[in-house]
Amino acid sequence: MNGLLRKALRLFRSASNTEQPVRRCEPQKARIIVLAPHMDDEVLGCGGTIARHVAAGADVKVVFLTDGRLGRAAGEDPAQIVTIRKAEAERAARVLGINQLFFLDAADGRLGSDTGVAGRLSEILERERPEIVYLPFFLERHPDHRAANDVLLSATRHSHMQFECRGYEVWSTTLANCLVAIDATLELKRQAVACYPSQLALTDYLHSSFGLNAWRAMGFGQGVRFAEAFHAAPLEEYKQLYAVFTDNKN
DSSP states (O other): OOHHHHHHHHHHHHHHHTOOOOEEOOOOSSEEEEEESSTTHHHHHHHHHHHHHHHTTOEEEEEEEEOOTTSSOTTOOHHHHHHHHHHHHHHHHHHHTOOEEEEEEEOTTOGGGOSSHHHHHHHHHHHHOOSEEEEEOTTOSSHHHHHHHHHHHHHTTTOOOOOEEEEEOSSSOOOOOEEEEOGGGHHHHHHHHTTOHHHHTTSOHHHHHHHHHHHHGGGGOTTOOOEEEEEEEEHHHHHHHHHHHHTOOO
């Protein structure tokens, strides 16, 4: 049995020991930070939920952790695709009603080895004092998505901040305990995804993301057709769960 599978099984066993019913979450007015490893993850993972938070009066800000330079076709100039993707992110933010974007510009594909991004994120978190932080759940198969968790935990290691973490799903499903119905904001999510033509030229994210959202709606039964799923936990509890997966005893 390989190491990753062994860790996953241990995590599932730990989660099942404290299993709680999946709750239907209602996005509220709050200070929200969304961590996105790449420009488009914020929309794919929680775009419908972001729009619902904004409709409720929330202050939503997005922190992009990498420069996104690897999201390009063969032969494209890396510097040019970074500029393009940032412009796409600005357009998507306007669609969803996001108040501010931060670009931390770690090297795409090497977030896990970046030594400066956690400090820059810490400054943002201390200044913004979020009540909820969305980030890719740590079972995501993309290495930058998993590394986003290390960045957040490093950024909060010596802090007394308290907020709820909500792990979202893009490339892999999460251990969902929180579902948000997004029927009312699905069209806004569709428009926001469409703001990323550079990425849609590589992968049909409209098809895959909305397929996942349709499947997640099963958790509501009749009456809901699309939903986004999260693993929600207070920061300290999220750290403990992550430690089970990483064998971190500290």
